[in-house]
Amino acid sequence: MAATPTSPAANPAGAAGPASAASAAKPTKPAAEKLDPAVVKTALILIVGAMAVIFDTTIVSVALHTLALRLHTSVTTIQWVTTGYLLALGIAVPLSTWGLQRFGGKRLWIFSLAVFLAGSIGASLAWNVGSLIGWRVVQGLGGGLMLPLLSTLIFQAAGGKALGRLVTYVALPALLGPILGPVVGGAILTHLSWRFMFWVNVPFCVVGIVLAWRHLKLEAPARPDAAAGRPKLDVPGLLLLAPGTCATLLGLADAGTAAGFAHPNVVIPLAIGVALLAAFTGYALRAGHPLVEIRLLAKRSVASSSAVLFFSGFALYGAMLLLPLYYQDIRGDSALTAGATLIPQGVGAVLSRSVAGSNIDRVGARLIAVLGFVLVAAATVPFALAGPHTSEWQLAGWLVLRGFGLGAVTMPVMVAGYIGLDKQQIPHSSVVTRTAQQLGGSFGTAVLAVILEGALVTHPTAPVDAFHQAFWWSVGFSGVAVLLSLWLPGARPSARQNA
Incomplete structure (x- = not known):
């Protein structure tokens, strides 16, 4: 029988009482688990390249109307600049697992960055809307390989240790993008040619390739079955x-x-x-x-995080459609001003890093995700009541709180998808959860767009009422997300028991 922390084996002197109690408490403290500096270095190198994908997505999101005017096409056609990118992303995400096994992480990461770099330069030189859409597809292929690979390489390097603290590095690009992306995009569209939107990606890609080439560890491609030879697509x-x-x-x-x-x-x-x-x-x-190991959904950690990531599209991404439209259509702000007014939400997301990230290992993903979605729902309610003249400072304060909730939700759900997995399962979990997030984001945006469109038809002379109705739906979706988050794992088993 294994000795317990309170047995003499745990206290050589045989002393009882406070001394043995203190020794029993020490092994369960997640604070003793420190991040390996080599792992942090790997995370920062990968994040440099990932910033290109995040900034590109947030910058282009504010540019569709301008692109339609400059390229002399309709908004419906120019929408394919985003849709084509998403479609290519959806194709490339599942290929990342096979590519990682076949070529190794370092080679695949550099290749993905090179593809995204080529797509960015091509998009900046596009001669018409068709060529722009085509180069955006190339970008999507590179980005689709990079996004799951980012999480996979970092978590594999960590070996499953200190995931809560580590995810604060992984989530950094996603948190910074909403702050800087819309403002940078609006400034470029206002003062420069739209082509510079895609040149913003070039420095990140070039520096990311150089850093990865010089500093990432070159690992042999994975061989799950030595008798089978090279992994087959x-x-x-x-x-x-x-x-x-x-x-x-x-x-x-x-x-x-x-x-x-x-x-x-x-x-x-x-x-x-x-x-x-x-x-x-x-x-x-x-x-x-x-291609995708969906049998991992039998594990509670993967299934619950995938479900929450899918449904978070309603509460998170769907509302992100409504907020810029509210500022432009109801308050009469320009695209640049609307982008700037969303900065407080990004600030709140960044502020959540130190609070949520440092506590995931201690209290678990479930509690933080539940509280985060509750905060998102509560901070969305004021927009369901706001009019054209509601105080901007008051709304900015609610956006900070809403952003804090968004950032708090992102990190624990990301961690939950890797709990209890071995090194070979991590790439498959990355693909499953990223695909769920991709589908959920598209679905949530489409549903709230339809809700808003229907409400505008019902209230043609009172668009503010239509927005109120759509925001109330967003609050309701956040409430459902709270219930789904109860399915997430709680505190790490090692923090509760020593089996």
Whole structure:
């Protein structure tokens, strides 16, 4: 029988009382788990490159109207600048697991950055809307490989230790992007050519490639089964998952611009996409080495984090559609001003890093995610009551709190998806959770866009009432997210027991 902390084995002197109690408490303190400086160095090197993807996404989000005018096309057509990127992202994300096993992390990371760099330069030199969309697809392929690879390489380097503190580094690009992206994009569109939006990515890509080439450890490609030789690409799975993901994202993207979810442009792609994804699910459950290891969903940590990430699209990304439109349509602000007014939300997200990140290992993902979603819901209520003349400072204060909740939610849910996994399972978990997040973000945005459009039809002379209705839906979705977060793992088992 193993000796317990209170037995003489734990106290050589055989003393009882306070001394033995103190020795019993020490092994359970997560504060004793420190980050390896080598792991921090790896995280910072990878983050430099990842900033290109995050900034690109947030900068382009404020530019569609300007791009439509400059390229002499409709907003519906220019929307493919974003949709094409998302579709390519959806295709590339599942390929990251195979690419990591086949080529190794360092080679795949440098290749992904090079692809994103080529897409960025091409987009900046685009001669018409078709070429711009094409180069955005190239960017999406690079970005789709980078996003899950970022988490995978960092968490593998950490070996499962101090994940709560480590995730504060992983989440840094996502937290900084909403602060700087819209402002930088608005400033470029106001004072420079739209082409400079894509040149912003170039320094991050170049520096990221150089740092990765010089400092990342070159590891041999993974070989899960030595007898099988080099990992093979799951072609049947790719032929099911890639078009299935694309068709689903295409239908969701069209839901906000077409006549709601009943439009054929939405129903047909969604039906095809769901059918292909269902076929892939059946195939992956039987395959030996599927493109996406969905059998990991049998683990509570992966299943719960995927579910929360999917549904967080309603509470997080959907509301991000409403906020800029509220400032522009109801308050009459310009695109640049609307982007600047969202800075407090980004500031709140950054402030949450030190509080949430340092406590994930101690209290677990569940409690922080629940409190974070409660804060998001509460800070959204004022917008469901706000009018065209509501105090800007008052709303800015609520945005800080809302951002704090958003940042607090992002980190623990990211950590939860890796709890209890071995090194070989981490890449598959990255793909599963990133895919869930991608689909959830598109779905949540499309649903709230349809809700807002329907409310504007119902209240044609009172658009503020339409926004109130949409924001109340967002509050409700945040409430459902609170319930889903109760499914997340609590404090780490090692902090509660010594099995």
